[in-house]
Amino acid sequence: MFVEVAFPISSYTQFTYRIPKKFIDQIHVGIRVKAPLGKRLVTGIVVAKSAESDYSGKHKNIKELIDLQPVMDNKLWKLVQWMSSYYFTPVGQVVKTVLPAKLSTKYTPPTTGLVVYKSFGDNYEQLQKRAPIQAKVLQFLSVQERAIPIAALKHMVSSPNAVCKTLFDKGLVDLDEVTNLPDVTGFTFSKIHKEIAFTNEQKLVLGELSKKLNSRKFSPTLLHGVTGSGKTEIYIEIVRQALEMNKSAILLLPEISLTPQIAGRFRSVFGDQVALWHSRLSHAARAWTWKQICAGQFNVTIGARSAVFAPLKNLGVIIIDEEQEYSFKQESPAPRYHAREVALMRGKLNDAVVIMSSATPSLESYYNHVKEKYSYLRLNKRYGGAPYPQVQIVDMIKEQEETGKFQQVISSKLQKIMESKFAKGEQVMLLQNRRGFAPILRCGDCGHVETCVQCKIALTYHSHERLLKCHFCGYETSNIPIACHKCTSINLKLLGVGTQKVEDVIREQYPGIKIARIDFDTARNIPALTRILEKFAAGEIHVLIGTQMIAKGLDFDNVTLVGIVNGDTGLFLPDFRSGEKVFQLIYQAAGRSGRRKPGEVIIQTYNPDNPVLIHAARLDQKTYYNIALSERQELNYPPFSWLIRLEIEGTKKELVTTHADKIRKKLSPSPKGIDILGPAKCYRERLRGKYRMHIMIKSNKTHDTNGEKLHSFLQDCLAVGLLNRLPSSVKILIDVNPVSVL
Numbered sequence: 236m237f238v239e240v241a242f243p244i245s246s247y248t249q250f251t252y253r254i255p256k257k258f259i260d261q262i263h264v265g266i267r268v269k270a271p272l273g274k275r276l277v278t279g280i281v282v283a284k285s286a287e288s289d290y291s292g293k294h295k296n297i298k299e300l301i302d303l304q305p306v307m308d309n310k311l312w313k314l315v316q317w318m319s320s321y322y323f324t325p326v327g328q329v330v331k332t333v334l335p336a337k338l339s340t341k342y343t344p345p346t347t348g349l350v351v352y353k354s355f356g357d358n359y360e361q362l363q364k365r366a367p368i369q370a371k372v373l374q375f376l377s378v379q380e381r382a383i384p385i386a387a388l389k390h391m392v393s394s395p396n397a398v399c400k401t402l403f404d405k406g407l408v409d410l411d412e413v414t415n416l417p418d419v420t421g422f423t424f425s426k427i428h429k430e431i432a433f434t435n436e437q438k439l440v441l442g443e444l445s446k447k448l449n450s451r452k453f454s455p456t457l458l459h460g461v462t463g464s465g466k467t468e469i470y471i472e473i474v475r476q477a478l479e480m481n482k483s484a485i486l487l488l489p490e491i492s493l494t495p496q497i498a499g500r501f502r503s504v505f506g507d508q509v510a511l512w513h514s515r516l517s518h519a520a521r522a523w524t525w526k527q528i529c530a531g532q533f534n535v536t537i538g539a540r541s542a543v544f545a546p547l548k549n550l551g552v553i554i555i556d557e558e559q560e561y562s563f564k565q566e567s568p569a570p571r572y573h574a575r576e577v578a579l580m581r582g583k584l585n586d587a588v589v590i591m592s593s594a595t596p597s598l599e600s601y602y603n604h605v606k607e608k609y610s611y612l613r614l615n616k617r618y619g620g621a622p623y624p625q626v627q628i629v630d631m632i633k634e635q636e637e638t639g640k641f642q643q644v645i646s647s648k649l650q651k652i653m654e655s656k657f658a659k660g661e662q663v664m665l666l667q668n669r670r671g672f673a674p675i676l677r678c679g680d681c682g683h684v685e686t687c688v689q690c691k692i693a694l695t696y697h698s699h700e701r702l703l704k705c706h707f708c709g710y711e712t713s714n715i716p717i718a719c720h721k722c723t724s725i726n727l728k729l730l731g732v733g734t735q736k737v738e739d740v741i742r743e744q745y746p747g748i749k750i751a752r753i754d755f756d757t758a759r760n761i762p763a764l765t766r767i768l769e770k771f772a773a774g775e776i777h778v779l780i781g782t783q784m785i786a787k788g789l790d791f792d793n794v795t796l797v798g799i800v801n802g803d804t805g806l807f808l809p810d811f812r813s814g815e816k817v818f819q820l821i822y823q824a825a826g827r828s829g830r831r832k833p834g835e836v837i838i839q840t841y842n843p844d845n846p847v848l849i850h851a852a853r854l855d856q857k858t859y860y861n862i863a864l865s866e867r868q869e870l871n872y873p874p875f876s877w878l879i880r881l882e883i884e885g886t887k888k889e890l891v892t893t894h895a896d897k898i899r900k901k902l903s904p905s906p907k908g909i910d911i912l913g914p915a916k917c918y919r920e921r922l923r924g925k926y927r928m929h930i931m932i933k934s935n936k937t938h939d940t941n942g943e944k945l946h947s948f949l950q951d952c953l954a955v956g957l958l959n960r961l962p963s964s965v966k967i968l969i970d971v972n973p974v975s976v977l
């Protein structure tokens with residue numbers, strides 16, 4: 236007998252091995268094995284088993300079995316195979332993404348060794364003479380009330396384990412072990428209880444969802460609910476119904492750390508049935524959680540994008556909250572998958588309901604609803620009948636002319652309204668989607684901009700840490716130039732506004748007001764974030780300043796003003812999605828205002844005529860989406876076409892250019908309906924020390940309804956050696972349905 240084994244390497248080849256007799260009955264598709272690959276013994280996964288092999292050379296043997304049972308069931312395995320072909324990624328590499336890194340079915344949670352005193356024995360005096368250290372330990376243990384961790388003896392002896400073992404062999408102590416279950420409750424937020432009384436609108440939506448759930452058929456649904464319309468209550472109810480049918484559920488959240496409120500609500504309703512799954516769990520915790528899910532200990536998994544792989548059996552519903560979020564896309568390494576796409580395929584394989592939920596759906600999902608590919612449910616009313624906030628645009632150029640003050644961070648209008656809120660004891664949120672103090676350090680004489688040594692990107696000045704930081708590669712330096720590196724002028728200027736600058740300005744202007752800031756620098760981890768949010772909820776903070784981290788999912792009764800400090804941030808990036816992103820961010824942020832009391836929103840901008848801002852200010856999604864869709868159609872971009880982006884990168888600029896050209900040549904001639912753009916330099920031409928170029932391949936949906944044409948075109952090109960003879964210093968990344976083309 237032979238098996239095909241896929242390894243987590245960047246080769247599409249699978250390798251054939253002979254199964255030694257002793258393993259024949261134990262080897263199945265889906266179990267992991269160790270087999271020789273070159274000179275090493277490498278873990279791979281069995282993808283096929285057969286009686287014969289086409290390979291004429293000498294077969295090597297499988298050396299070891301890692302699992303006794305397949306680590307994924309048939310349906311999950313099918314999903315892996317689909318991902319492999321859809322995202323052009325070797326099966327072994329997909330498996331590496333799907334399974335927790337240190338998963339082994341033989342895994343046991345770590346233990347702590349304990350020791351407890353038994354007796355002094357017959358001859359303690361002699362022990363004192365011959366082995367004074369052992370005697371000392373025994374003496375210490377004899378006065379302890381209960382067993383203590385062996386490691387706690389470290390302060391007395393250098394090798395407590397060995398000493399305790401010797402004492403045990405002499406019959407003077409007993410040893411024991413306790414199991415430390417990995418902490419899956421790393422979330423310290425409190426359980427949130429709320430009485431739920433559904434509105435008529437919610438009841439209608441729930442009725443439809445129940446029908447879908449009961450039909451036990453794949454059913455992709457867009458749940459389009461305005462901010463504050465009570466979507467979380469709907470999630471809870473539909474998951475409750477799924478559990479009643481003995482089905483399981485997955486809830487995907489964009490960044491779980493940013494939505495402790497939703498996770499808290501779920502814990503309070505479903506208790507220990509809920510597993511939390513996110514990138515900050517340790518390897519051990521992930522492995523343990525995976526196994527517990529396999530064993531049916533958890534029926535609900537809540538997590539960030541990789542929770543879409545949770546090995547739940549009998550999956551009934553997958554909910555994707557804020558489905559338009561880009562964090563659902565894995566950028567690196569391959570497979571560059573989108574959790575929404577994977578959820579849809581998983582739903583199909585499991586006959587499950589897939590709910591894509593958002594206040595601001597992605598244009599793709601919106602278009603799929605228009606084309607009736609998804610069913611559509613709408614929540615129009617804010618919960619409790621709260622009115623929409625009043626939104627005003629402040630023209631910052633006019634503001635400059637009127638006040639004579641340049642580079643104002645907070646306009647006089649925003650100041651005035653803020654002060655009125657302070658007077659009433661209401662709270663304010665200020666969104667500035669840039670962290671740090673100032674995003675640019677520029678020479679006033681020659682215009683030279685201080686950039687990262689690795690990336691061709693301006694360094695951001697962080698005043699609180701006194702550092703220049705690169706927000707892409709993490710490079711930072713405390714060596715802040717006092718003279719221009721190019722012309723030695725000392726006329727250096729900090730330009731632009733980051734969250735730290737907003738904080739400083741407010742602090743200076745309103746000394747008595749309590750301020751907190753949420754961005755990647757202040758809220759790196761869940762406890763830090765939770766602390767700030769809890770203080771804000773308790774009213775101990777008056778103004779909350781933050782990046783997009785504060786724009787979504789948060790619900791505070793007393794917030795009646797949201798200020799968008801610079802509505803133009805990101806608006807002019809050369810990406811066909813930049814307008815959509817800015818619209819969604821502003822729309823979402825606006826939704827934080829006035830959830831219980833009448834609220835206001837101020838958008839400051841230097842481009843008051845920009846349609847993105849105008850429609851965001853009117854909270855008019857439909858008009859904006861229609862404008863955006865017609866733009867996309869004109870340019871043949873998604874959702875009107877399928878798009879695959881090939882990124883060619885390497886440390887040597889010339890090699891990257893030559894090979895980008897070579898790859899482009901091998902892509903022609905392309906079939907009708909498939910357009911190829913490039914190669915062109917990426918907008919972020921140099922990142923992390925690498926030069927980057929890309930080629931875009933677009934396939935219009937009128938010729939290629941489900942994208943198969945584009946896939947088979949690229950597949951064929953790969954098969955005839957599209958990527959052959961690439962030097963090892965040049966890498967090519969294949970990004971299917973990219974969310975960013977920068």
Ligand SMILES: [Zn+2]
Binds near residue numbers: 719720721
């Ligand atoms: Zn200069």
Ligand SMILES: [Zn+2]
Binds near residue numbers: 690
């Ligand atoms: Zn950098």
